[in-house]
Amino acid sequence: MTPLSPGDEASWEAFVASHPEATPFHSLAWRDAIREGLGYDTPYLIARAGNDVIGILPLVHVKTPLFGNTLVSTGFSVGGGVLAIDDIVAGALADEAIKLGEARHVDCVELRGDHALFDDWPTKAETYAGFRAPLAATSEDRLKAIPRKKRADVRKGIKADFIVDTDAPVDVFHDLYARNLHALGTPILPLRWYAALKAAFGDACEISTVGTDKGPVVALMTFWFKGCVYPYYVGALVEARKLHAFDHVYWDLMERAGEQGIETFDFGRSKVGTGSFDYKKYWGFEPMALAYQYHLIRAKAMPDVNPNNPKYARFVATWKKLPFGLTKCVGPFLARQLG
Numbered sequence: 001m002t003p004l005s006p007g008d009e010a011s012w013e014a015f016v017a018s019h020p021e022a023t024p025f026h027s028l029a030w031r032d033a034i035r036e037g038l039g040y041d042t043p044y045l046i047a048r049a050g051n052d053v054i055g056i057l058p059l060v061h062v063k064t065p066l067f068g069n070t071l072v073s074t075g076f077s078v079g080g081g082v083l084a085i086d087d088i089v090a091g092a093l094a095d096e097a098i099k100l101g102e103a104r105h106v107d108c109v110e111l112r113g114d115h116a117l118f119d120d121w122p123t124k125a126e127t128y129a130g131f132r133a134p135l136a137a138t139s140e141d142r143l144k145a146i147p148r149k150k151r152a153d154v155r156k157g158i159k160a161d162f163i164v165d166t167d168a169p170v171d172v173f174h175d176l177y178a179r180n181l182h183a184l185g186t187p188i189l190p191l192r193w194y195a196a197l198k199a200a201f202g203d204a205c206e207i208s209t210v211g212t213d214k215g216p217v218v219a220l221m222t223f224w225f226k227g228c229v230y231p232y233y234v235g236a237l238v239e240a241r242k243l244h245a246f247d248h249v250y251w252d253l254m255e256r257a258g259e260q261g262i263e264t265f266d267f268g269r270s271k272v273g274t275g276s277f278d279y280k281k282y283w284g285f286e287p288m289a290l291a292y293q294y295h296l297i298r299a300k301a302m303p304d305v306n307p308n309n310p311k312y313a314r315f316v317a318t319w320k321k322l323p324f325g326l327t328k329c330v331g332p333f334l335a336r337q338l339g
Helices: 006-018 028-038 087-103 139-144 148-159 170-184 191-204 239-243 245-259 275-282 310-321 324-335
Strands: 045-049 052-057 060-064 068-073 108-113 128-134 163-165 205-212 215-225 228-236 264-271 287-289 291-296
Touching: 006 028, 006 045, 006 052, 028 191, 045 087, 052 087, 068 087, 087 108, 087 291, 128 275, 139 148, 139 245, 148 245, 170 191, 170 205, 170 215, 170 228, 170 310, 170 324, 191 205, 191 215, 205 245, 215 239, 215 245, 228 245, 239 245, 264 275, 275 287
Parallel strands: 068 108, 228 264
Antiparallel strands: 045 052, 060 068, 108 291, 128 264, 128 287, 163 205, 205 215, 215 228
16 A cells, blocks of 8 residues: 555556446546645555556545544545455555554544445444436437426426536636525635636536526536546526526436436435435435445544534524625635535
8 A cells, every 4th residue: 555656647547447436536637626726635545466556545634623634535525435456455445544544643534435345434324315327328218217297397498498508617607606505505615626627627527507598597517437427516596496497407418418328327415305315306316325434533423514413503594694795705715624
């Protein structure tokens, strides 16, 4: 087990490309965006047997004054975690992460993923769910896969004759997303983070908008990765739902992905019991519990920094009432600490 060096980068990317459980969050593009957009240290670990890569563990050291000190795999994403050829290599990488965490005096090491890897690590599997499903090969079958009630909404969006732009500016997306998060009581990450993602992923990161002749009302940042499409960040004006533009931005993406032969649509994660969780179920996606595991070092309990925690209810309520311009300025300082 060694720290990732520049000479290992091509081998890292080849391993990610070959591993069936790899995600965009394992790629070095995500690491580059973390460094450029947020300025955090990324002590990535790589395991070799001779010249062959047998495992990787991307880590982000999120050290903040407000929300603790954590090694996260992978920071500022919904997934990541260990990728390895077997459980023995996975365990060895995790042990190395623990040693690194102890040396850095972190509160804990956090691994994010679809399922738990280690029986002796505390696991949180009740907070978040992921939504992923096959994408039908034809437009007719894609529409049939959507439950009847939501299908009617999608048809209204199709008939609305929206203006769709699949190469929208990052700042347009950021403004719409900031407005969306403000309404939810959540701070937004800095514009440079989203710009860094676009720069790091290039054509594999798309910013699309749906709107009218008055301008865009929905903006979506999507990642295209290994036969799967990941609509990841979405922002919208209040009127977008009434216009069915919110539905159309996803339907348009499904259509374009299907036409390109993409086989899987990953609808991302949502907190259980939220409107976002219900919305994805209305599309016919079944929730899958996401298992986030922790090795506690200085912490006494697993961290629980999320808007559903009653501890943060007053903050969420107050944030919603603040002027939008103020939240857009102050939000990045706070959001940057919520890795």
